[in-house]
Amino acid sequence: MRQVANIIQPILLPGIDSSTTNHICDGCAQGHAKRVSLRNTHHYVPTDPLECLNGDLCGPVKPRTVNHESFTSMFIDQASRYIFGKLLKTKDDTILYLDALMSDLNSQLPHTRVRMLHTDGGGEYTSSAFKAACLARGIRQKFTNVETPAENHLAEKANEFVFNKIRTYLTISGLPSTLWGYCFDYVVFVYNNTPQELLNQRTPFEALFSK
Numbered sequence: 001m002r003q004v005a006n007i008i009q010p011i012l013l014p015g016i017d018s019s020t021t022n023h024i025c026d027g028c029a030q031g032h033a034k035r036v037s038l039r040n041t042h043h044y045v046p047t048d049p050l051e052c053l054n055g056d057l058c059g060p061v062k063p064r065t066v067n068h069e070s071f072t073s074m075f076i077d078q079a080s081r082y083i084f085g086k087l088l089k090t091k092d093d094t095i096l097y098l099d100a101l102m103s104d105l106n107s108q109l110p111h112t113r114v115r116m117l118h119t120d121g122g123g124e125y126t127s128s129a130f131k132a133a134c135l136a137r138g139i140r141q142k143f144t145n146v147e148t149p150a151e152n153h154l155a156e157k158a159n160e161f162v163f164n165k166i167r168t169y170l171t172i173s174g175l176p177s178t179l180w181g182y183c184f185d186y187v188v189f190v191y192n193n194t195p196q197e198l199l200n201q202r203t204p205f206e207a208l209f210s211k
Contacts, residue, residue: 046079049208050105052116053077053084056155057094057124058163065181072184073097075117076158080207081196083158085188087181094124095133102137108209118142120152162187 046052059071069087073094076083086097102114117134119125121143134141144151165187166180175183195201205211 048112049079049082050077050109050112050114051079052118053114054152054155054158055117055119055125056152056159057088057091057122058159059088059091061180063178066178067181069181072159072162074155074158074162074188075101076154077204077208078154080204081199082192082204082208083162083188085162085184087184091122091124095127095130098130098133102139113137114139116140116142118144118152119155120144121146161191165191 053075055073055075057071057073061070061072064070065087067087069089071088071091071093072085073088074083074085084101086101088094088097105112105114114137117125117139119141124130125141125143131141150156162184166183169175169183169186170177170180192204195203199207
C-alpha cells in the first residue's frame with residue numbers, strides 16, 4: 001500500500017482519497033506469499049543507466065499464451081531498475097530480442113550504451129551466436145557460477161516479482177491462465193512507471209530516460 005499512497009499523493013494525482021485499510025484480498029495474499037525486493041545484494045551499484053543489465057530467461061511457462069509464447073526474457077538495468085521484458089516462443093529467440101532491444105536503445109539513448117550483461121550460464125547466453133552479438137556491440141558478458149542464482153539476484157527477483165503480480169491479477173480477475181502474457185506486459189509497464197523508494201520516488205522510466 002505504500003507505493004499506492006506515494007502514487008496518489010495530492011502532488012501526483014489530486015482529488016483521490018489516499019487513506020488505507022487493513023483489508024487483505026485473497027488474490028494479493030496468494031500472489032505475494034513471499035515478499036520480493038528488487039534491491040541489489042552486491043556492494044557496488046552502477047549509477048549510470050545501462051552500465052550493467054542483469055538478464056534472466058524464464059520458462060517454459062504452461063499453458064502457452066494465446067500467441068503461443070512460453071518463455072519470458074527480462075533484462076533489468078541496475079542503475080534505473082528499469083525492466084525490459086519480452087515474451088518469446090522459444091529459447092532461441094533470446095538473441096533476436098537482444099538485437100531488437102539494443103537497436104531500440106541505440107535509437108532512444110544514442111549517447112548511452114550497454115557495457116555489461118550479467119546472466120547465468122544458460123545455453124541461450126553462452127552460444128557462439130549470442131557471444132558474437134555481444135562482442136559486436138561492445139558488451140562484456142559476466143556469468144554466475146554454477147548453481148549460484150544469488151549472484152544474479154536482481155534478475156531472479158525481477159522474475160519472481162513479475163510472476164507474483166501475474167498470479168495476483170489472474171486470481172482476482174478470474175481470467176483464463178492463457179492470458180498471462182497480457183498480464184506480463186501490463187505488470188512490466190506498471191512497474192516501470194511506478195515511483196520507487198530506492199529511486200527517491202522517481203519511476204524507473206524517469207531514472208533511465210532522465211525525464
